[in-house]
Amino acid sequence: MTGRPEQLFPLFAGLETLEGVGPKTAQLMGQLAIEAPRDLLFSLPYAVVDRRRRSTIKGAQPPLTLTVEVTIGAHRPPRNKGGAYRIHVEDEQADFQLVFFHARGDYLKRLAPTGSRRLVSGKLEIFDGLAQMVHPDHVVPLEEAADIPEFEPVYRLTQGVTQKTMYKAVRATLMRVPELAEWIDPAQKAASKWPDWAEAMARAHAPEALDDLSSSAPARERLAYDELMAHQLTLALARRRERRARGIVSRATGRLQARVLAGLPYKPTNAQARAIEEIAADMASETRMNRLLQGDVGAGKTLVAFLALLVAVEAGGQGVMMAPTEILARQHLEGLRPMAEEAGVVLEILTGRDKGAERRAKLAALAEGKIQILVGTHAVFQQDVAFRDLRLAIVDEQHRFGVRQRMELGAKGQGADVLVMTATPIPRSLALAQYGDMDVSVLDEKPPGRKPVKTAVVSTERMDEVVGHLRRAIDEGRQCYWVCPLVEESEVMDLTAAEERFKRLRAVLGEGVVGLVHGQMPPAEKDAAMAAFQSGQTKVLVATTVIEVGVNVPNASIMVIERAEIFGLAQLHQLRGRVGRGSAESTCLLMYQSPLSEGGRRRLDVLRQTEDGFVIAETDLQMRGAGDMIGTAQSGLPRFRIADLERQAGLMAVAQSDARTLLETDPELDGERGRAARVLLWLMRQDEAIRLISVG
Structure with missing residues (x-):
């Protein structure tokens, strides 16, 4: 299948080929991301006027x-x-x-x-x-x-494009809509009472009442499903391609794992045991593992990750664990070291800091297989890094790590299994949209021994009380994080906010007690400030949000978040997870500036009521929408024009299973529905997917 099917040509012609659209209008429509008549079809009206x-x-x-x-x-x-x-x-x-x-x-x-x-x-x-x-x-x-028209659809506009122009252009495009063969499973279509594609388009652009605009109206629901189906088909093709790449069979003996488990003060949770079983089964199979390990704050991902690395070592190979930053890599090292000693395996770290002779020695040990488990940053990707027998790559914090890096890492060990860990609980619909090519293991229980964090909401007006509370806690030998908000407008502002707070706290609490870390600092200074806090030299760490991911200071038992109302829910949940890691009772103080908006109040209430990251993530999705939730730009989340991930989570799951089933029954997509599905991919501009079919 070389190029776009001919029946779609009219929909991908220039906009000027539409009656009433000149070069200037076409250029203005570009601001609405309308570049071809096809895009007009997918810009559905958001309101209707009864005329x-x-x-x-x-x-x-x-x-x-x-x-x-x-x-x-x-x-x-x-x-x-x-x-x-x-x-x-x-x-x-x-x-x-x-x-x-x-x-x-x-x-x-x-x-x-x-x-x-x-x-x-x-x-x-x-x-x-x-x-x-x-x-x-x-x-x-x-x-x-x-x-x-009796019922006039109302479209989103941009400067210089009127409703009349949009209406005419859409009508002209609807005249060109071809009859396309059906790609939806007939049983699914009948059960949902969905119209054919062309009819759905015509109906969606001719709403006669408010009901016709809702995401559950049959015509709209069908078009949303088409979008999700095309997306899931692309992910399923990518997944199939990865699966076709032969994996390495790594069979666990359980010998090393048993040593680690015997040394634990408690039994792993059921969720941890289940995750390890799923991972070990994947590693023992002939296809490559591509699994996401999703765990809430404090659900014990480190143990699962380490046991997975041990499977690789038990099978005679090596494992690598990647972190996005030097600080996190060192922390993984600290977290894994005691377990590595229990198991008697060689654990080493490789970061951009390793230079000269020391680096060469590490690389040699790695190539000879003397280092069994490596922890590292992106430095692991460099050309001269070679493993003797890489079986498993674990990637931490996926959203800083795209599909491409997953593939590059896999290339280091032909067929190495890949496990991605994320500490951000993601609602199921988004997990499917973002990681639909992966299998998912969820850690949704907390190991015994984690104490709940008390969460209180206080107004900024009570600042002095909060500082007093802090002083008493420091006298008892406890440590505290103080998070200042990131004020989006300018990085200079954040700095002044954090520096002001730092100076004021230092004045009250004394020299040498308070440290400061923010995004504008040179990395070495940042590391030094973190190290001083980790070692307990400083008692209070004033920070902008750079600490939300992964920092582990068990003695820190108070988290103060200033202007908490302007943070996102997921972010607040992550920050709160930085305390409650030790034996002391922990507190999180959410300070807000009144008056609180409705949304701000609701977010703070949710946090006060629950520590369950998945509940928090679902609420976040309802309140903010999918794009904002993971920052659409860098999230790798597709931008859907019709489908609404918040309201149509169920549809995404249906689309995923339909896409996988279609590929299982018709792997080359050359059956009747398969050919129709190819047209759908062209229609949805899924060029990536089309390439995956042709190289197959």
Whole structure:
């Protein structure tokens, strides 16, 4: 299948080929991401105006939009400059005025000559007891009445593009819509009562009531499903391609794992045991593992990760664990070291800091297989890093790590299994959208011994009390994080906010007690400040959000978050997870500046009520929407035009299983539905996927 199917050509032609669209309009439409007639189809109306004809305005309840046939009466030009130009009109039973501002009289006399019959449509309002229509949307001679649809769809616009232009362009595009063969499973389509694709398009652009605009209207739901299906088909093709790449069979003996488990003060949770079983089974199979390990704050991902690395070592190979930053890599090292000693395996770290002879020695040991488990940063990707027998690569914090890096890492060990860990609980619909090519293991229980964190909400006005509370805690030997908000406008502002707070706390608590870390610091200074806090030298660490991921200081038992109301829920949950790691009772103080917005209050309430990251993530998704939740730009989340991930989570799951089933029954997509699905991929601009089929 070399290029786009011919029946789609008209939809991918230039916009200027549409009646009424010139080069200038086409350029303006580009700002709405409309580059071809196809994009107009996927820009559905968000509202509908009822313009059904009435014989009279009598009995109507203004303000309301209505359409009525009138006889044009006297014109009354404005008395003074900038005044209103009024035209008296009469319908069958009542009279009212058309009102225009800044209008040219000669134009209005041509538009509505006295004595003529016109169809007018617009918003009728009462002003000083008189009914009037200010700047009617339509004033047309009766023979052109058909130009005004009974129900007018309302489209999103950009500067210079009017509703009328959009309406005409969409109508012209609908004339070109081809009849396409059906790619949806017939049983699925019948059960959902969905129309054919062309009919769904026509109906979605001709809403007759508010219900037709809802995401559950059959025509819209079908089009949303098509989008999700195309996306899931792309992911399923990528997944199939990865699976076709032969994996390495790594069979666990359990010998090393048993040593680690025996040394633990408690039994792993059921969720941990289940995850390890799933991972070991994947590693023992002939296809490559591509699994996501999703765990809430403190759910014990480190143990699962280490046991997975031990499977690789037990099978005679090596494992690598990647972290996005040097600080996190060192922390993984600290976390894994005691377990590595229990198991008696060689654990080493490789970062950008390793230079010269030391680096060469590490690389040699790695190539000879003397280092069994390596922890590292992106430095592991460099050309000269070679493993003797890499079986498993674990990637921490996926969202800083795209599909491409997953593939590169796999390339280091031909067929090495890949496990991605994320500490951000993601609602199921988003997990499917973002990681649909992966299998997922979820850690949704906390290991015994984790104490709940007490969460309190306080107003900034009580700052002095909070500082007093802090002073007492420090006297008892405890440590505290103090997080200052990132003020988006400028990085300089954040700095001043954090530095001011740092100075004020230092003045109250004393020299040498308070440390500071923020995004603008040179990495070495940042590391030094973190190290001083980790070693307990400083008692309070003032920080912008650089600490949300992974920092582990068990003695820190207080987390103060200033202006908590401007943080996202997931972020607040991550920050709170930095405390409650030791034996002390921990507290998280969410400080807000009043007045609190409705959304701000709701977010803080959710945090106060629950520590379950998945509950928090679902709430976050409902409140903020998918794009904001993971920052669409860098999230790798597709931008859907019709599908709504918040409301249509269930549809995404259906699309995923349908896509996988279709590929299982028709791997080359050359059956009847398979060929239709290829057309769907072209229609949805999934060029990536089309390449995956052709190279197959």
